[in-house]
Amino acid sequence: MLTTGCSQVNYNQHTTQLVNMSENDVCCDKQKLISYIKLKEIEYSMPSGLLQSIIFIESSYLPFTLNIDAKPYRFKNKYDAIRVAKQAARRRKQIDIGVCQINYNVHGRNFKSIEQMINPFDNIDYAAKLLSNLASVKRSWKLAIQHYHGSNNKVNNIRYMNKVLKYRNTIIQIN
Secondary structure, three states: OOOOOOOOOOHHHHHHHHHOOOHHHHHHOHHHHHHHHHHHHHHOOOOOOHHHHHHHHHHOOOOOEEEEOOEEEEOOOHHHHHHHHHHHHHOOOOEEEOOOOEEHHHHHHHOOOHHHHHOHHHHHHHHHHHHHHHHHHHOOHHHHHHHHHOOOOHHHHHHHHHHHHHHHHHHHHHO
16 A cells, blocks of 8 residues: 655755756756756645656656657657657657657647647646546556556556556665
8 A cells, every 4th residue: 555655855945956956957867857856745734755767767867868669768858859759749659748748649739839838847747647537537646657657558557556556665875
């Protein structure tokens, strides 16, 4: 059973520091990115390490990551990622965008642009809200993880959930 854990990040203490961070700060510093993720876990009352684990499984914390028709692409900068994502969108490909691998075809209409979607802050904010909403609707964090994966294949969804939970257990043991 997943329960909401106590994170080591103090929400009020770190909010001011993170508000002034630029997109480049997050992209270049994995620890700052993880701190921001932990803030979102607290904000949405998630089990500690859950969103962090999903992001690790989805992109290894690399913000300029795309998955186009089940093929992963990693970019050194957002400009190349945006260019390729726009090309894929014009060709009506299946695209997962950013550090949280948000599906463009399903969720793209909830963003102003691909540029906003690939921004690590906006990407994480959206993923946190999505996961929280799924947990509320499904009344289970485990089912929320499975549905976050977005597959129609129940076996794949369970396999994905198990990967996320295994990594989460590693995080909890380290902390």
